[in-house]
Amino acid sequence: MRDIEGGITAPQGFVANGVHCGIKRGKKDLALVATDRPCTAVGVFTTNQAAAACVRISRSHLANETARAILVNSGNANCCTGERGYRDAMRLVEVTAEAFGCRPVDVLQASTGPIGKYLPMDAIAAAVPGLVAGASEAGARAAAEAILTTDTRTKEFACRLDVGGQVVTIGAMAKGAGMIEPNLRTMLAFITTDAAVDHDFMAHSLREAAAATFNRITIDGDQSTNDMVLALANGRAGNERINADAGGSTFAAALTKVCRALAKMIVKDGEGATKFLEIIVRAATTDAEAETAARAIANSNLFKCAMHGGSPNWGRVMAALGSTDVTFDVETVDIAFDDVVVVRAGAPTRYEPKRLKEVVAQDEIQLTVSLNQGAGRGVIWTCDLSQAYVNINQ
Amino acid sequence: MRDIEGGITAPQGFVANGVHCGIKRGKKDLALVATDRPCTAVGVFTTNQAAAACVRISRSHLANETARAILVNSGNANCCTGERGYRDAMRLVEVTAEAFGCRPVDVLQASTGPIGKYLPMDAIAAAVPGLVAGASEAGARAAAEAILTTDTRTKEFACRLDVGGQVVTIGAMAKGAGMIEPNLRTMLAFITTDAAVDHDFMAHSLREAAAATFNRITIDGDQSTNDMVLALANGRAGNERINADAGGSTFAAALTKVCRALAKMIVKDGEGATKFLEIIVRAATTDAEAETAARAIANSNLFKCAMHGGSPNWGRVMAALGSTDVTFDVETVDIAFDDVVVVRAGAPTRYEPKRLKEVVAQDEIQLTVSLNQGAGRGVIWTCDLSQAYVNINQ
Numbered sequence: 001m002r003d004i005e006g007g008i009t010a011p012q013g014f015v016a017n018g019v020h021c022g023i024k025r026g027k028k029d030l031a032l033v034a035t036d037r038p039c040t041a042v043g044v045f046t047t048n049q050a051a052a053a054c055v056r057i058s059r060s061h062l063a064n065e066t067a068r069a070i071l072v073n074s075g076n077a078n079c080c081t082g083e084r085g086y087r088d089a090m091r092l093v094e095v096t097a098e099a100f101g102c103r104p105v106d107v108l109q110a111s112t113g114p115i116g117k118y119l120p121m122d123a124i125a126a127a128v129p130g131l132v133a134g135a136s137e138a139g140a141r142a143a144a145e146a147i148l149t150t151d152t153r154t155k156e157f158a159c160r161l162d163v164g165g166q167v168v169t170i171g172a173m174a175k176g177a178g179m180i181e182p183n184l185r186t187m188l189a190f191i192t193t194d195a196a197v198d199h200d201f202m203a204h205s206l207r208e209a210a211a212a213t214f215n216r217i218t219i220d221g222d223q224s225t226n227d228m229v230l231a232l233a234n235g236r237a238g239n240e241r242i243n244a245d246a247g248g249s250t251f252a253a254a255l256t257k258v259c260r261a262l263a264k265m266i267v268k269d270g271e272g273a274t275k276f277l278e279i280i281v282r283a284a285t286t287d288a289e290a291e292t293a294a295r296a297i298a299n300s301n302l303f304k305c306a307m308h309g310g311s312p313n314w315g316r317v318m319a320a321l322g323s324t325d326v327t328f329d330v331e332t333v334d335i336a337f338d339d340v341v342v343v344r345a346g347a348p349t350r351y352e353p354k355r356l357k358e359v360v361a362q363d364e365i366q367l368t369v370s371l372n373q374g375a376g377r378g379v380i381w382t383c384d385l386s387q388a389y390v391n392i393n394q
Numbered sequence: 395m396r397d398i399e400g401g402i403t404a405p406q407g408f409v410a411n412g413v414h415c416g417i418k419r420g421k422k423d424l425a426l427v428a429t430d431r432p433c434t435a436v437g438v439f440t441t442n443q444a445a446a447a448c449v450r451i452s453r454s455h456l457a458n459e460t461a462r463a464i465l466v467n468s469g470n471a472n473c474c475t476g477e478r479g480y481r482d483a484m485r486l487v488e489v490t491a492e493a494f495g496c497r498p499v500d501v502l503q504a505s506t507g508p509i510g511k512y513l514p515m516d517a518i519a520a521a522v523p524g525l526v527a528g529a530s531e532a533g534a535r536a537a538a539e540a541i542l543t544t545d546t547r548t549k550e551f552a553c554r555l556d557v558g559g560q561v562v563t564i565g566a567m568a569k570g571a572g573m574i575e576p577n578l579r580t581m582l583a584f585i586t587t588d589a590a591v592d593h594d595f596m597a598h599s600l601r602e603a604a605a606a607t608f609n610r611i612t613i614d615g616d617q618s619t620n621d622m623v624l625a626l627a628n629g630r631a632g633n634e635r636i637n638a639d640a641g642g643s644t645f646a647a648a649l650t651k652v653c654r655a656l657a658k659m660i661v662k663d664g665e666g667a668t669k670f671l672e673i674i675v676r677a678a679t680t681d682a683e684a685e686t687a688a689r690a691i692a693n694s695n696l697f698k699c700a701m702h703g704g705s706p707n708w709g710r711v712m713a714a715l716g717s718t719d720v721t722f723d724v725e726t727v728d729i730a731f732d733d734v735v736v737v738r739a740g741a742p743t744r745y746e747p748k749r750l751k752e753v754v755a756q757d758e759i760q761l762t763v764s765l766n767q768g769a770g771r772g773v774i775w776t777c778d779l780s781q782a783y784v785n786i787n788q
Contacts, residue, residue: 048713048716048717049715049716049717049718049719049720049722049724050712050713050715050716050724051716077709079709079712080709080712080724080737080740080741080742081741082725082740082741114707114709115708115709115710115712115713116708116709116712116737116742117742223713223716223717224713225712225713225716301695301779301783301787302787305783305784305786305787305788306787306788308784308788309787309788311788313508314509314510315471315473315474315508315509315510316509318444318473318474318509318510318619319442319444319473319509319617319618319619321443321444322442322443322444322445322617322619323442323443323617324443325443326443328443330443330444330474331476343474343510346474346476347474347475347476348474348510348511385695385784386784386788387781387784387785389695389699389784390699390702390779390780390781390783390784391781392699393695393696393699393700393703394699394700394702394703394705394780
């Protein structure tokens, strides 16, 4: 498996495009990803109860396990817009299907932006034919730009791997700035591959990959109404269809790698983020308890502020741990920033202040908490909380 | 029941004092509240698993249902300080008992400040005799100052009520800046009364009052290791002992009023707070679901940032609701800022923008969310999230 240049159109047979249709001012706001034949298609979606129209439509259109195209708009979530919002999203799907020459059920749709506003339908519908006509292999970057909201940069990834003697390619793009947050941002990720992949195997692999990557990130603890990860496999590589028994582990590992790369890009470009924080909780009673503990630390505003200021405030780590119902005993907890152990058996160590200061001044910091209870392990990726986060969201 | 001037020494027979002993630089950091006879004493404590030494000691000293004095230090939480920290806290209790002329078990102790640092024992122990000797009815304000950390002002309250023909007084002081946060702050509240009150009734009343007030506030979603609410009743008023059947409802209502007043003061003086937000969720399936929903909204950084900026961003309210497992249907939700209904049956209304702008520019904003599912109701008080919060905590 090796990383390659490119994004969503790196696999054979995929085209993309991104244009400005008028939802946002002067920025690209409408993207298309499409392929020339029916794809095996799977998705994972937000569990938010206030899920947007696009989530309901895309989930329903995946019931037949295939798709041809994905239409994405930024600048408007089309969420909490009732029946009218649902009809609007369906009309966009129909317009795209007509322009592309496929059935509406083969079109998936994603939206991101503010909640509670109706889509400017005429502007979008008028732009779709040009968007479709202009789609090409060269359009990956334009599409990656058109799905952004408060992101400061595009997020693309591609890699190539050998499955049963056949080279296959995976491409991807995403936008942040968090899995877990609503309104102006939403996490979207789109993955393409020219591999032939069994539908159920790919659906399972994507769920597993998302659980290990996108579900491990948090920017601010808020959950979006529009989160969506879609994966399309068009089979153009001509490989023997991948399933659990044929090339499955290699493909699943590659899918997880792609998702991990995108997830980390999202956290690093989180709103106001200046630091990437990896929170590892180990030696917990169970993996689930380790994750709960890691998440509590990652969602502590006080811990995130301390990391922003480069202050190795482990008391906030301990307090966040203590606020959970995770099994532990303060007297057996070890805490380390990178390789500097600051707490051993619940009490402060005599660490070297200069070395610790260097560690917490880095752009990427690893916090390891050992509960010394069992073999459970959990990792969460997050970012610091800065004044810029408030500036962006006030 | 009427509010009166004064604080912790407003009831008969209570004295207090606050001095600078050297934990903090140039600020009062050691407080005493005491009375001339054994009191009926009750407390509620943080549920944080990493509870500080003072929490363990005060809880244990309340086992005999009486107390004479409370020693409080600010500037150091004496938490995660192991056996040494526990011995330090016990020594402070003993020094206070000796200076005051009572048994160590009659002294309660509270600490607030950074976690993981050892107390400067010599400085504190040396200051205790003077602290005790100088305690008087006039010392309430000094005590209220000495317990503060990042608070910007003292928090005192007193009221007088008639119980069975006898006038009794309740006094109180507190510090914030949040029930739910660790490290530099911690919520502490101390309540005194000259009423004679049955121990079990007072313990029950304090738990109920705390549940309805202190447990309804959140600054930043973080929980302290040192939170403590203590109440002492010395019986000096000479009333017939209050219990559930004799004056109980009047007294319990007064206790709740006192706790509510302190809780609101704490939120209004939350770190970086510029606005007081009352989140009311009504017509939920149950009270518990209403509280869960209100808490999710109150702990949404995005909602808090929006309120800081005076932006009536109800999409963030809906997303926070949707992220919970509370029973609701987007299509039946109503949302109002004060009296301006912005969402009816899940869809935006045609409100008057000018009026809404005025409402969200206020110092105090009431958000009401009606789920239209049942009769459940819950209220949470919180504050906005500002750049100043990050400045204080980085």
